[in-house]
Amino acid sequence: MINDEISDNMRLHGVLTKEKYVKHLSVDCTIFSVQDARLKVLLLNWQDVEYWSLPGGFVKEDEDLDEAARRILYERTYLDNIFLEQFHTFGKVDRTSLKLSKDFLKARNLTFPDDHWLFERFISAGYCSLVDYTQISVFPRYNNESGKWFDLDKLPKLAFDHKEIVKKGSEYIRKNIDTQIAASNLLPEKFTMNELQSVYEAVLGENFRRNNFQRKILAMNFLERLEKLYDGSANKAPYLYRFRDVR
Template sequence: MWQNATIHYFCNVDFQEFITQGEKKYLPNLSVDMVIIGFHEDKLKCLLLQINEKWLLPGGYILRTESIESATVRILRERTGLPDPHFKFLSVFGGPDRKFTKEWQHFLKSHNLPFKEDSWINDRFVTLAHYSLVDFEKTNPVVGNLDEAFAWFNLDELPNMWMDHKEIVLAAKERLKNDIQKEQVTYNLLPTEFTMPQLHQLHQTILDENLDRSRFQKKMLASGAFERLQKLKKDSPGRNPYKYRVKKS
């Protein structure tokens, strides 16, 4: 786990207004959750937020005045600091018992705030889950009004999470495996300029299997999606692989 030590404290007055008046501003019973995935030290990592002793996905509520897509873009920009973040719709999660009453009760009690059973946040919530592939080094996570900290976790080493959030992360992991065999999306996890060995290692990590390097490179180049850059001279001896970037449409 790689963790940023940033801690954010919310204003009790603002939060009480959110609890009591939030359903006038946001669509009740509907939310957006984001599985934000980065690639760091040859590992796929997921950005999570901490509330008390549990972790949850970055997400948010949908303003009554905005579309689902606009809400998704807004939430991603707020959480990652990226101006034009990648994202894809994953699935709808909305089991009949999908409520966070126990989590909210514990949270409010720990911050000396009143808990009301009939609050809109204690109702059943259906979430529209998306996944987003980001450049780890360019992502600047930001905690919200409720979160205490954020951290990147390996997808294979997830912590104790709220409700069905772990299920959502694992669904995104499997979806990514399928998606990269149909379309080029993995470059979103790399810097703007990257080498074929980097792309090769990334695909091996996602698929969790060894891929023949020569065949992989031929396949990638045959896709026509990448532009090879001019090789730069270097002072030290040794291999100097070409760098590539995604062709501009």
């Protein structure tokens, strides 16, 4: 195991030294999910580093930005084939930190001179997605990272400007909730209006009157009404629905 980790670190050092990446450009992914009726965000932590961070990485010279975001997310989380959208560009002059960057590299047994491109100014493209948290059960071993879902109002110490990225990412998810929920796989293929309402309430953090919610959703015409759900109870059987293709 130790030899494997050393080999992985040597491989990463070699890749970064060859400078195969676009300088000054990175990608950060805000991945949200619903757990216990609350919206949560996925954060990663390297052993021996105090700060948590978003899944992120660098863009290769021969790949499109969207392609880089998908690759980076898979390398950090094993998440694949999800609905991933670019939502904002982060470019404040002081958004990164030399010391913190070195701490992250030190956790991987990597060192570079102070004038290396890794420590220069970076502009980051923010991507976001709303996913079913059960899609993530393990993390790539060579990253030596742990991952955890956090409530948005109970975030740990975050690296760089990642707190701002989480904030803007959550705002984007809520603003585009209809498309995000339809593409998130948070619901089964067929679901009731009550199940859909529960997800909306968790993401938006507010409650809705059942009749008002149903009227608003049906007026948007992105649901297909199916058969009724008969479960043998005395209650009136609700209709089942499924999403039309919104991607």
